[in-house]
Amino acid sequence: MSDRSPKPPRQERWDRRMEVPLAVASATFLAGYAIVVLGHGTLSQAWLDLCLAVALASWAVFVVDYAVRLRLSGLGPLRFLRTHLLDTVVVLLPLLRPVRMVSIYDRVQRRHDKPRLGLYARVMTYSGLTVALLGFAGALTVYRYERDAPGATIRTFGDSVWWACETLATVGYGDVTPVTPIGRVTAVGVMACGLALLGAVTGSFSSWLIQAFRREDEQGDERRPPGDSPGAS
Structure with a gap:
């Protein structure tokens, strides 16, 4: 608690x-x-x-x-x-x-009387920034420990970035995978963060769409003449 x-x-x-x-x-x-x-x-x-x-x-x-x-x-x-x-x-x-850069920026914005971005936009923006930072840091860590490991499939930083993208997106093609203990532990953390953050973005985007459609329906009801229903002939 x-x-x-x-x-x-x-x-x-x-x-x-x-x-x-x-x-x-x-x-x-x-x-x-x-x-x-x-x-x-x-x-x-x-x-x-x-x-x-x-x-x-x-x-x-x-x-x-x-x-x-x-x-x-x-x-x-x-x-x-x-x-x-x-x-x-x-x-x-x-x-x-x-990730501290994102949380610190969020605290600074909260001190304003009115945030520059709406709630859903903030969630999607901060989640996107966090995914990008985590993906880059995760790619660096995996590349550092995998590039010289025996039997490794991640030999270049480009391979590592590709792995980070497919792991964060929970796609997991399996064409490149970490083989070292540290690489696999990093992969578990990246997968968990990817699920949480992408879920937050998807949920916020869905909620924003629902609210946008609801506002359109309410505005349409206000403009409709009294007694005129959508199904009336």
């Missing part, structure tokens, strides 16, 4: 102060990780070490933010973990760190 109580003022101020640094750390982690994976064999070891250090530094920002918010919340560790499950998972799993 989530904690619905208001945040302490100090934690609220800290959250606002860290919105931009966390967004930058998310983008920096994704960029550094991408360069480390894609630059393997082409960039010098010094550049790869530098990018790895940048990615680790961005992870340290998440750890510090998590520890400070745990301290300011006044909650016990277990209760804080239950009420901040996404933050906990993001700290532990590098694959999900880019």
